[in-house]
Amino acid sequence: MSAEQRLADRRERLMTAAYTLYAKPGFAATTIERLCAEARISNRAFYECFGSQEELLQEVHERCVEESLAVVTKAVQEAPNTLEGRATAGIRAYIKFATADWRRARIMHVEVRRSGEVLALSRQRAVDSFAGLVQEAVADFPQAAPLKRRLVALGVVGALQELLIEWLLTDDQPEIDELVDVAVHIFVRSLGNPATD
Incomplete structure (x- = not known):
């Protein structure tokens, strides 16, 4: 995959992880670490995809x-x-x-x-x-x-x-x-x- 495709793939994986975790246990109870573990990406990669x-x-x-x-x-x-x-x-x-x-x-x-x-x-x-x-x-x-x-x-x-x-x-x-x-x-x-x- 190109760098652009890799970024799009990570963003989509984070969106999918957030869709589940923000629903339950909820936004306030979800850490970036947990999101990244669910999406199978590094914590550093989170900030390449989203500002927060x-x-x-x-x-x-x-x-x-x-x-x-x-x-x-x-x-x-x-x-x-x-x-x-x-x-x-x-x-x-x-x-x-x-x-x-x-x-x-x-x-x-x-x-x-x-x-x-x-x-x-x-x-x-x-x-x-x-x-x-x-x-x-x-x-x-x-x-x-x-x-x-x-x-x-x-x-x-x-x-x-x-x-x-x-x-x-x-x-x-x-x-x-x-x-x-x-x-x-x-x-x-x-x-x-x-x-x-």
């Missing part, structure tokens, strides 16, 4: 967000052209994708909060992106109440986050379909068509 653990965490989080946005966007585009059809398709796609790998769900919904300021900007960008996607998905439909769509979209995104935290952390774990049903109910009641409400 914070930078690595940001990249892992942003990859999770980008992959999730792509899945949800595709689902909404292929959904029936109704408010409930788009809401159900987008929410189901997001919840199924997030819960398909517990590490993704933990990084996006638990570690993003536990990391404090490290992911504050990255988290805000993610929330803005998902809220924008919600607004775009419902732009063609009449609104049940004269509320600012951006604020309602932010509320829906927040509700989804809390539902996934409940799924991750509670002993009495709710079923995935139950999470979808509750999230769709909140979404449709918040932004529903007055003709069907």
